[in-house]
Amino acid sequence: MRTDADIRRDIDDEDRPAATGLSRRSFLQGSALVTAGATVLGAAAVIVERAQAEAVSGPPVMGPGMVPIALEINGVTRALQVEPRTTLAEALRGPLNLTGTKIACNRGACSACTVWLDGATVSSCMLLAIDVGARSVTTIEGLAKDGQLHPVQAAFIEHDAVQCGFCTPGMVMSCAALLERLPHPSAADVRAAISGHLCRCGTYPHVIAATLAAAAPRKA
Ligand code: FES
Ligand code: FES
Known part of the structure; x- marks a missing residue:
């Protein structure tokens, strides 16, 4: 059975820098940011692709001239x-x-x-x-x-x-x-x-x- 001391040690471990200089907590936070960034970039790429496809197949663009x-x-x-x-x-x-x-x-x-x-x-x-x-x-x-x-x-x-x-x-x-x-x-x-x-x-x-x-x- 885990004691209060065990739980406190786990929490301390989360914030303690490892040999890499990164704590487990900051490593996990950084990973989440990288994943979110990749998701946003992926969505942006889809939007750009769609716009390019519509520009090719959609109605002709009018203007900005006469x-x-x-x-x-x-x-x-x-x-x-x-x-x-x-x-x-x-x-x-x-x-x-x-x-x-x-x-x-x-x-x-x-x-x-x-x-x-x-x-x-x-x-x-x-x-x-x-x-x-x-x-x-x-x-x-x-x-x-x-x-x-x-x-x-x-x-x-x-x-x-x-x-x-x-x-x-x-x-x-x-x-x-x-x-x-x-x-x-x-x-x-x-x-x-x-x-x-x-x-x-x-x-x-x-x-x-x-x-x-x-x-x-x-x-x-
Ligand atoms: S605005 Fe109606 S007559 Fe002048
Ligand atoms: S509604 Fe067209 S000028 Fe007022």
Whole structure:
């Protein structure tokens, strides 16, 4: 049977330097570190191998230089070159010269940059131009047809729903999209449709009145 003295001697032995200058404890600690290091290096090698394999077999790498893309904007296919980091809003206002779309917060918080993507509203500052693909983009410039303003645009003018105008294109795109999917909305529907839009000029009551007025002729 092991006595307390035996156990104490074992513990002392753990810390006593051997002929090599290493105690048993420090030798075991060093071995554990070497093993852990080898494991980390092994995992890193696997990650590098995987990345190399994906680089060979994965989709082509785009950028960092200019990338040629084609966008269908307001029914017309436009070819342009953009950096991969370019947002749709930047592409519209820059190379495409469609400055009706505004950039205010540039981080998806105000909806000033709202356009339609296949008929659904999106914040164009939150979408990369290279990710649009074959989907059709409609901007504020594409709403008027044959020289006639869209009913929502005309109603905004009629109901004085524009002050500085910075939020207005985005507001119009959301209100027009609402009428596309809900021809006779209630005031609550309009409020919900513009709930993500920030208007520092406080045009909300006028925007709601204009949208309800734009919907009215459709009831006949
Ligand atoms: S500019 Fe895009 S959400 Fe504000
Ligand atoms: S009209 Fe000025 S921010 Fe809305």
